[in-house]
Amino acid sequence: MAIEIKPLEQFTIERLVPLHPFGIDASFTNAALMMTIAAAAVCLLVIAGARAKALVPGRWQSIAEIGYEFIADMVETNAGHGGMAYFPFVFTLFMFILLGNLLGLVPYSFTFTSHIIVTFALAAVVFVGVTIIGFARHGLHFLSLFAPHGVPVALLVLLIPIELLSYFIRPFTLSIRLFANMLAGHTMLAIFAGFAASVPLFGILPLGVDVLLYFLELLVAVLQAYVFAILTCLYLRDALHLH
Protein backbone atom coordinates (compact mmCIF):
# COMPACT_ATOMS: atom_id res chain seq x y z
CA MET A 1 0.00 0.00 0.00
CA ALA A 2 3.00 2.21 0.34
CA ILE A 3 2.97 4.75 -2.42
CA GLU A 4 6.13 6.78 -2.25
CA ILE A 5 5.39 10.49 -1.95
CA LYS A 6 8.01 12.68 -3.58
CA PRO A 7 6.77 16.24 -3.18
CA LEU A 8 10.05 17.74 -4.37
CA GLU A 9 10.29 15.75 -7.58
CA GLN A 10 8.33 18.40 -9.45
CA PHE A 11 11.19 20.87 -9.07
CA THR A 12 13.77 18.69 -10.82
CA ILE A 13 15.56 20.36 -13.70
CA GLU A 14 15.80 18.16 -16.77
CA ARG A 15 17.99 18.76 -19.76
CA LEU A 16 15.74 18.53 -22.79
CA VAL A 17 18.33 19.55 -25.38
CA PRO A 18 21.90 19.18 -24.08
CA LEU A 19 24.11 22.05 -25.19
CA HIS A 20 27.68 22.50 -24.04
CA PRO A 21 29.27 25.39 -25.92
CA PHE A 22 32.83 26.06 -24.70
CA GLY A 23 32.40 23.56 -21.87
CA ILE A 24 29.58 25.56 -20.31
CA ASP A 25 26.39 23.71 -19.54
CA ALA A 26 23.83 25.81 -21.41
CA SER A 27 21.35 23.01 -22.03
CA PHE A 28 17.79 23.81 -22.92
CA THR A 29 15.99 22.62 -19.78
CA ASN A 30 12.37 22.23 -18.80
CA ALA A 31 12.73 25.55 -16.92
CA ALA A 32 13.93 27.24 -20.09
CA LEU A 33 11.05 25.67 -22.00
CA MET A 34 8.49 27.04 -19.52
CA MET A 35 10.11 30.48 -19.63
CA THR A 36 9.90 30.44 -23.41
CA ILE A 37 6.26 29.41 -23.23
CA ALA A 38 5.49 32.11 -20.66
CA ALA A 39 7.18 34.81 -22.73
CA ALA A 40 5.43 33.62 -25.89
CA ALA A 41 2.10 33.53 -24.06
CA VAL A 42 2.56 37.13 -22.88
CA CYS A 43 3.37 38.27 -26.42
CA LEU A 44 0.45 36.33 -27.85
CA LEU A 45 -1.95 37.69 -25.24
CA VAL A 46 -0.96 41.31 -25.74
CA ILE A 47 -0.68 41.15 -29.54
CA ALA A 48 -3.93 39.21 -29.96
CA GLY A 49 -5.61 41.49 -27.44
CA ALA A 50 -4.47 44.64 -29.18
CA ARG A 51 -5.30 43.44 -32.69
CA ALA A 52 -9.07 43.78 -32.48
CA LYS A 53 -9.00 47.44 -31.38
CA ALA A 54 -12.71 47.17 -30.69
CA LEU A 55 -14.50 49.92 -28.81
CA VAL A 56 -16.29 47.26 -26.82
CA PRO A 57 -13.51 44.78 -26.03
CA GLY A 58 -13.94 41.05 -26.45
CA ARG A 59 -12.51 38.51 -24.00
CA TRP A 60 -8.87 38.65 -25.03
CA GLN A 61 -8.85 42.39 -25.48
CA SER A 62 -10.41 42.74 -22.02
CA ILE A 63 -7.68 40.65 -20.41
CA ALA A 64 -4.93 42.59 -22.15
CA GLU A 65 -6.53 45.93 -21.30
CA ILE A 66 -7.11 45.06 -17.66
CA GLY A 67 -3.47 44.01 -17.28
CA TYR A 68 -2.25 47.13 -19.04
CA GLU A 69 -4.40 49.55 -17.06
CA PHE A 70 -3.69 47.80 -13.77
CA ILE A 71 0.07 48.16 -14.19
CA ALA A 72 -0.14 51.64 -15.70
CA ASP A 73 -2.14 52.76 -12.67
CA MET A 74 0.29 51.08 -10.30
CA VAL A 75 3.34 52.69 -11.89
CA GLU A 76 1.69 56.09 -11.96
CA THR A 77 0.68 56.09 -8.30
CA ASN A 78 3.76 54.37 -6.88
CA ALA A 79 6.76 55.32 -8.97
CA GLY A 80 5.92 59.01 -8.91
CA HIS A 81 6.62 61.65 -11.52
CA GLY A 82 8.72 60.36 -14.41
CA GLY A 83 8.09 56.77 -13.46
CA MET A 84 5.97 56.07 -16.52
CA ALA A 85 9.16 55.93 -18.60
CA TYR A 86 9.80 52.57 -16.94
CA PHE A 87 6.28 51.27 -17.45
CA PRO A 88 7.28 48.81 -20.22
CA PHE A 89 9.82 47.20 -17.93
CA VAL A 90 7.42 46.82 -15.00
CA PHE A 91 4.67 45.54 -17.30
CA THR A 92 6.96 42.93 -18.85
CA LEU A 93 8.21 41.86 -15.44
CA PHE A 94 4.70 41.55 -14.03
CA MET A 95 3.29 39.61 -16.98
CA PHE A 96 6.28 37.26 -17.13
CA ILE A 97 6.09 36.40 -13.42
CA LEU A 98 2.29 36.16 -13.50
CA LEU A 99 2.29 33.80 -16.47
CA GLY A 100 5.13 31.80 -14.90
CA ASN A 101 3.16 31.39 -11.69
CA LEU A 102 -0.12 30.58 -13.40
CA LEU A 103 1.31 28.20 -16.02
CA GLY A 104 3.14 26.43 -13.22
CA LEU A 105 -0.24 25.57 -11.70
CA VAL A 106 -1.17 23.55 -14.77
CA PRO A 107 -0.72 19.87 -13.81
CA TYR A 108 2.52 18.27 -15.06
CA SER A 109 4.02 21.61 -16.01
CA PHE A 110 6.99 23.24 -14.31
CA THR A 111 7.09 26.37 -12.15
CA PHE A 112 10.24 28.30 -12.96
CA THR A 113 9.47 30.92 -10.30
CA SER A 114 9.96 28.22 -7.66
CA HIS A 115 13.71 28.29 -8.35
CA ILE A 116 15.65 30.90 -6.42
CA ILE A 117 18.15 31.38 -9.22
CA VAL A 118 15.36 32.59 -11.52
CA THR A 119 13.74 34.93 -9.01
CA PHE A 120 17.11 36.18 -7.83
CA ALA A 121 18.15 36.93 -11.40
CA LEU A 122 14.96 38.95 -11.89
CA ALA A 123 15.46 40.76 -8.56
CA ALA A 124 19.11 41.43 -9.40
CA VAL A 125 18.11 43.02 -12.71
CA VAL A 126 15.73 45.29 -10.80
CA PHE A 127 18.33 46.09 -8.14
CA VAL A 128 21.19 46.83 -10.53
CA GLY A 129 18.91 48.75 -12.89
CA VAL A 130 17.46 50.90 -10.13
CA THR A 131 20.91 51.65 -8.74
CA ILE A 132 22.18 52.67 -12.20
CA ILE A 133 19.11 54.87 -12.73
CA GLY A 134 19.72 56.50 -9.35
CA PHE A 135 23.35 57.30 -10.11
CA ALA A 136 22.54 58.43 -13.66
CA ARG A 137 19.87 60.80 -12.41
CA HIS A 138 21.55 62.24 -9.34
CA GLY A 139 25.25 61.41 -9.67
CA LEU A 140 26.96 61.05 -6.33
CA HIS A 141 24.07 62.89 -4.72
CA PHE A 142 22.28 59.54 -4.90
CA LEU A 143 24.37 58.49 -1.89
CA SER A 144 22.40 60.96 0.25
CA LEU A 145 19.78 58.22 0.23
CA PHE A 146 21.86 56.51 2.91
CA ALA A 147 22.27 59.55 5.15
CA PRO A 148 18.93 60.51 6.68
CA HIS A 149 18.24 64.19 6.81
CA GLY A 150 18.82 66.07 10.07
CA VAL A 151 20.51 63.32 12.05
CA PRO A 152 23.44 64.09 14.39
CA VAL A 153 26.86 63.07 13.05
CA ALA A 154 27.41 60.67 15.92
CA LEU A 155 24.32 58.72 14.95
CA LEU A 156 25.27 58.72 11.27
CA VAL A 157 28.15 56.39 12.07
CA LEU A 158 25.58 53.84 13.14
CA LEU A 159 22.82 54.71 10.71
CA ILE A 160 24.73 54.64 7.44
CA PRO A 161 25.75 50.97 7.77
CA ILE A 162 22.17 50.08 8.69
CA GLU A 163 20.82 51.99 5.71
CA LEU A 164 23.38 50.45 3.38
CA LEU A 165 22.53 47.01 4.66
CA SER A 166 18.80 47.49 4.27
CA TYR A 167 19.44 48.68 0.72
CA PHE A 168 21.51 45.64 -0.19
CA ILE A 169 18.96 43.29 1.37
CA ARG A 170 16.35 44.36 -1.18
CA PRO A 171 17.17 41.86 -3.95
CA PHE A 172 17.22 39.07 -1.37
CA THR A 173 13.82 39.81 0.17
CA LEU A 174 12.40 40.44 -3.29
CA SER A 175 13.58 37.10 -4.66
CA ILE A 176 13.07 34.97 -1.55
CA ARG A 177 9.48 36.17 -1.14
CA LEU A 178 8.45 34.99 -4.60
CA PHE A 179 10.54 31.81 -4.57
CA ALA A 180 9.46 30.70 -1.07
CA ASN A 181 5.79 31.29 -1.77
CA MET A 182 5.84 29.24 -4.95
CA LEU A 183 8.03 26.47 -3.52
CA ALA A 184 5.97 26.10 -0.34
CA GLY A 185 2.66 26.18 -2.17
CA HIS A 186 3.58 23.59 -4.76
CA THR A 187 5.20 21.31 -2.17
CA MET A 188 2.04 21.48 -0.09
CA LEU A 189 -0.12 20.64 -3.12
CA ALA A 190 2.06 17.63 -3.90
CA ILE A 191 2.05 16.38 -0.29
CA PHE A 192 -1.72 16.48 -0.02
CA ALA A 193 -2.05 14.86 -3.43
CA GLY A 194 0.27 12.13 -2.13
CA PHE A 195 -1.94 11.65 0.94
CA ALA A 196 -4.97 11.40 -1.29
CA ALA A 197 -3.29 8.72 -3.38
CA SER A 198 -1.97 6.65 -0.48
CA VAL A 199 -5.03 6.53 1.80
CA PRO A 200 -7.50 3.99 0.44
CA LEU A 201 -10.95 5.29 1.33
CA PHE A 202 -10.61 8.58 3.13
CA GLY A 203 -8.37 9.95 0.41
CA ILE A 204 -11.31 12.11 -0.53
CA LEU A 205 -10.50 14.37 2.45
CA PRO A 206 -6.95 15.35 1.45
CA LEU A 207 -8.22 15.61 -2.10
CA GLY A 208 -10.74 18.22 -0.93
CA VAL A 209 -7.97 20.07 0.91
CA ASP A 210 -5.94 19.98 -2.29
CA VAL A 211 -8.75 21.58 -4.27
CA LEU A 212 -9.03 24.38 -1.72
CA LEU A 213 -5.25 24.79 -1.66
CA TYR A 214 -5.28 25.07 -5.42
CA PHE A 215 -7.55 28.11 -5.22
CA LEU A 216 -5.30 29.60 -2.57
CA GLU A 217 -2.35 29.02 -4.88
CA LEU A 218 -4.13 30.86 -7.68
CA LEU A 219 -4.50 33.82 -5.32
CA VAL A 220 -0.85 33.57 -4.26
CA ALA A 221 0.31 33.40 -7.89
CA VAL A 222 -1.39 36.69 -8.76
CA LEU A 223 -0.54 38.32 -5.43
CA GLN A 224 3.17 37.56 -5.63
CA ALA A 225 3.45 38.88 -9.18
CA TYR A 226 1.70 42.03 -7.95
CA VAL A 227 4.01 42.37 -4.94
CA PHE A 228 7.09 41.97 -7.14
CA ALA A 229 5.85 44.66 -9.50
CA ILE A 230 4.77 47.13 -6.82
CA LEU A 231 8.08 46.81 -4.94
CA THR A 232 9.90 47.44 -8.22
CA CYS A 233 7.83 50.62 -8.54
CA LEU A 234 8.73 51.71 -5.00
CA TYR A 235 12.44 51.12 -5.60
CA LEU A 236 12.18 53.11 -8.82
CA ARG A 237 10.54 55.91 -6.89
CA ASP A 238 13.47 55.99 -4.46
CA ALA A 239 15.96 56.16 -7.31
CA LEU A 240 14.01 58.86 -9.14
CA HIS A 241 13.13 61.11 -6.23
CA LEU A 242 15.46 60.27 -3.32
CA HIS A 243 12.31 60.66 -1.16
Place this chain on the structure above:
Amino acid sequence: MPPGDARDPLRDLERRLAAAGRDDARKTPARGADNGTTGSLLAFAWRIGLELVVAVAVAMALGWAFDRWLGTRPWGMIVMFFLGVAAGMVNVWRTVAGMGMAVGYRQGGTGERRDGED
Protein backbone atom coordinates in the same frame (compact mmCIF):
# COMPACT_ATOMS: atom_id res chain seq x y z
CA MET B 1 -29.95 51.86 -38.64
CA PRO B 2 -31.17 55.32 -39.73
CA PRO B 3 -28.32 57.77 -40.45
CA GLY B 4 -29.33 60.16 -37.66
CA ASP B 5 -28.92 57.45 -35.05
CA ALA B 6 -25.16 57.03 -35.44
CA ARG B 7 -24.44 57.84 -31.80
CA ASP B 8 -27.37 56.01 -30.36
CA PRO B 9 -25.74 52.59 -29.84
CA LEU B 10 -23.07 54.23 -27.71
CA ARG B 11 -25.57 56.08 -25.60
CA ASP B 12 -27.55 52.93 -25.19
CA LEU B 13 -24.45 51.07 -24.09
CA GLU B 14 -23.61 53.78 -21.60
CA ARG B 15 -27.03 53.58 -20.09
CA ARG B 16 -26.82 49.82 -19.79
CA LEU B 17 -23.33 50.00 -18.28
CA ALA B 18 -24.49 52.47 -15.68
CA ALA B 19 -27.41 50.24 -14.78
CA ALA B 20 -25.10 47.22 -14.51
CA GLY B 21 -22.73 49.24 -12.33
CA ARG B 22 -25.56 50.12 -9.97
CA ASP B 23 -26.54 46.49 -9.73
CA ASP B 24 -22.97 45.44 -8.99
CA ALA B 25 -22.50 48.05 -6.31
CA ARG B 26 -25.59 46.83 -4.57
CA LYS B 27 -24.58 43.18 -4.67
CA THR B 28 -20.87 42.87 -3.98
CA PRO B 29 -19.43 45.19 -1.31
CA ALA B 30 -19.54 43.25 1.99
CA ARG B 31 -18.19 39.90 0.80
CA GLY B 32 -15.41 41.17 -1.45
CA ALA B 33 -14.02 43.64 1.05
CA ASP B 34 -13.81 41.08 3.83
CA ASN B 35 -12.03 38.48 1.72
CA GLY B 36 -9.51 41.00 0.51
CA THR B 37 -8.39 42.15 3.93
CA THR B 38 -8.03 38.68 5.43
CA GLY B 39 -5.88 37.45 2.57
CA SER B 40 -3.68 40.50 2.44
CA LEU B 41 -3.20 40.61 6.21
CA LEU B 42 -1.84 37.07 6.16
CA ALA B 43 0.51 37.95 3.31
CA PHE B 44 1.52 41.07 5.20
CA ALA B 45 2.41 39.06 8.30
CA TRP B 46 4.51 36.68 6.21
CA ARG B 47 6.30 39.56 4.65
CA ILE B 48 7.24 41.12 7.99
CA GLY B 49 8.67 37.84 9.25
CA LEU B 50 10.67 37.39 6.07
CA GLU B 51 12.01 40.92 6.31
CA LEU B 52 13.52 40.27 9.73
CA VAL B 53 14.96 36.84 8.96
CA VAL B 54 16.49 37.76 5.61
CA ALA B 55 18.11 40.88 7.03
CA VAL B 56 19.89 38.89 9.75
CA ALA B 57 20.84 36.05 7.37
CA VAL B 58 22.29 38.34 4.70
CA ALA B 59 24.13 40.45 7.26
CA MET B 60 25.71 37.41 8.89
CA ALA B 61 26.73 35.99 5.52
CA LEU B 62 28.39 39.30 4.74
CA GLY B 63 30.10 39.27 8.13
CA TRP B 64 31.38 35.77 7.51
CA ALA B 65 32.73 36.86 4.13
CA PHE B 66 34.47 39.87 5.71
CA ASP B 67 36.05 37.62 8.31
CA ARG B 68 37.35 35.25 5.67
CA TRP B 69 38.73 38.13 3.65
CA LEU B 70 40.31 40.13 6.48
CA GLY B 71 40.98 37.32 8.93
CA THR B 72 39.13 39.02 11.77
CA ARG B 73 37.10 36.06 12.93
CA PRO B 74 34.73 36.29 14.78
CA TRP B 75 34.31 40.03 15.04
CA GLY B 76 32.87 40.73 11.60
CA MET B 77 30.12 38.22 12.10
CA ILE B 78 29.26 39.54 15.56
CA VAL B 79 29.10 43.16 14.44
CA MET B 80 27.15 42.30 11.31
CA PHE B 81 24.70 40.23 13.33
CA PHE B 82 23.69 43.24 15.37
CA LEU B 83 23.62 45.46 12.31
CA GLY B 84 21.44 42.90 10.55
CA VAL B 85 18.99 42.79 13.46
CA ALA B 86 18.88 46.59 13.44
CA ALA B 87 18.37 46.77 9.67
CA GLY B 88 15.68 44.12 9.87
CA MET B 89 13.86 46.03 12.58
CA VAL B 90 14.14 49.26 10.64
CA ASN B 91 12.67 47.54 7.59
CA VAL B 92 9.87 45.99 9.61
CA TRP B 93 9.09 49.32 11.21
CA ARG B 94 9.00 51.00 7.81
CA THR B 95 6.78 48.34 6.31
CA VAL B 96 4.37 48.55 9.21
CA ALA B 97 4.39 52.33 9.19
CA GLY B 98 3.24 52.09 5.57
CA MET B 99 6.28 53.84 4.24
CA GLY B 100 7.30 50.95 2.04
CA MET B 101 10.71 49.39 1.85
CA ALA B 102 12.29 52.80 1.53
CA VAL B 103 15.77 53.63 2.61
CA GLY B 104 15.89 56.92 4.49
CA TYR B 105 13.46 58.74 6.68
CA ARG B 106 12.32 61.60 4.51
CA GLN B 107 8.72 61.56 3.39
CA GLY B 108 7.88 61.27 -0.27
CA GLY B 109 7.15 64.48 -2.11
CA THR B 110 3.90 63.69 -3.86
CA GLY B 111 1.19 61.98 -1.92
CA GLU B 112 1.35 59.04 0.40
CA ARG B 113 3.03 55.75 -0.32
CA ARG B 114 0.63 52.96 -0.98
CA ASP B 115 2.55 50.02 0.25
CA GLY B 116 2.01 47.15 2.60
CA GLU B 117 -1.09 45.96 0.87
CA ASP B 118 0.32 42.72 -0.41
